[in-house]
Amino acid sequence: MINKISGLRKTVFLVPALAAITLLSCHSGGGSEPGNAADSSKMTTNSDTAMNTTATAPVVVATDDSLKMGIKDAVKDYPGVNATADNGEITLTGEVMRSKLQPLMMSLNSLHPKKINNKLTIK
Amino acid sequence: MSLTDKYKEIVDFAKASAVTNLQVREQNNILYVDGAVSSGTVKDQLWAIYNKIDPDFRSGDLVMNVSVEQAAGAKAKVATESSNLNIRQGPGTDQPVVGKAAHNETVTILSKTNDQWSLIKTDSGKEGYVYTQYLQL
Numbered sequence: 001m002i003n004k005i006s007g008l009r010k011t012v013f014l015v016p017a018l019a020a021i022t023l024l025s026c027h028s029g030g031g032s033e034p035g036n037a038a039d040s041s042k043m044t045t046n047s048d049t050a051m052n053t054t055a056t057a058p059v060v061v062a063t064d065d066s067l068k069m070g071i072k073d074a075v076k077d078y079p080g081v082n083a084t085a086d087n088g089e090i091t092l093t094g095e096v097m098r099s100k101l102q103p104l105m106m107s108l109n110s111l112h113p114k115k116i117n118n119k120l121t122i123k
Numbered sequence: 124m125s126l127t128d129k130y131k132e133i134v135d136f137a138k139a140s141a142v143t144n145l146q147v148r149e150q151n152n153i154l155y156v157d158g159a160v161s162s163g164t165v166k167d168q169l170w171a172i173y174n175k176i177d178p179d180f181r182s183g184d185l186v187m188n189v190s191v192e193q194a195a196g197a198k199a200k201v202a203t204e205s206s207n208l209n210i211r212q213g214p215g216t217d218q219p220v221v222g223k224a225a226h227n228e229t230v231t232i233l234s235k236t237n238d239q240w241s242l243i244k245t246d247s248g249k250e251g252y253v254y255t256q257y258l259q260l
Contacts, residue, residue: 056146057146057157058148059148059150059155069215070239072216072217073215073216073239073240073254074239076216098179101179101180102170102174102180103256105170105180106166106170106256107239107256109186109187109188110188110190110238110239111238111239112186112188113186114153114186115153115183115186116180116183116186117183118179118180118181118183122179
């Protein structure tokens with residue numbers, strides 16, 4: 001019972017103390033208000049853009065190791081195509097039939113590369 | 124011209140085709156489009172538009188990852204050019220081949236491992252992983 005009361009008292013004391021701290025921190029942060037205002041307007045612009053483009057998730061780029069494994073599987077059935085992964089970018093060299101280019105690109109695009117440099121000679 | 128303008132037709136078509144989880148963002152002069160579709164037809168159409176805007180995919184300014192949703196238990200047709208499809212022990216071409224599915228054969232999808240590999244079962248009971256690109260839903 002006594003513990004409960006002292007606990008209650010602590011809470012009673014804590015609330016105004018927290019309020020005071022909050023007020024103080026708000027006040028002390030007053031000097032950077034113009035900066036804050038600019039930030040908030042920037043954020044509004046960003047969220048507007050996000051709404052227009054329905055962008056919510058960040059871009060995921062696979063590691064080079066994961067890309068290399070994926071590339072190996074993806075180009076297996078494309079003799080004449082050479083693919084490398086470096087710093088998230090896939091670079092394609094060699095040659096490919098035009099009819100096979102799209103399925104190859106579909107596979108590679110699903111590996112989460114940063115970019116695909118298509119330097120293939122198309123037959 | 125911004126990339127969202129350049130590839131506007133893709134994004135508009137994706138929206139009109141009810142692509143789920145559609146994500147479109149531009150980062151370091153590359154446009155990233157992700158989403159899922161319920162049929163391979165919509166995916167093919169999106170890629171046809173991509174190829175029309177950027178012939179032979181030369182610009183390197185779009186990464187489009189539209190995956191086809193695969194419900195467990197769904198049937199898919201083996202869409203290889205003419206050969207049999209390797210069924211492997213695990214998801215990777217370094218995995219041993221444990222069986223083959225014939226060209227045009229219908230198989231059952233058990234689960235999707237990732238955007239590249241699916242676990243399937245043939246009517247004759249052969250089970251293993253195949254490269255998803257060769258499955259037509």
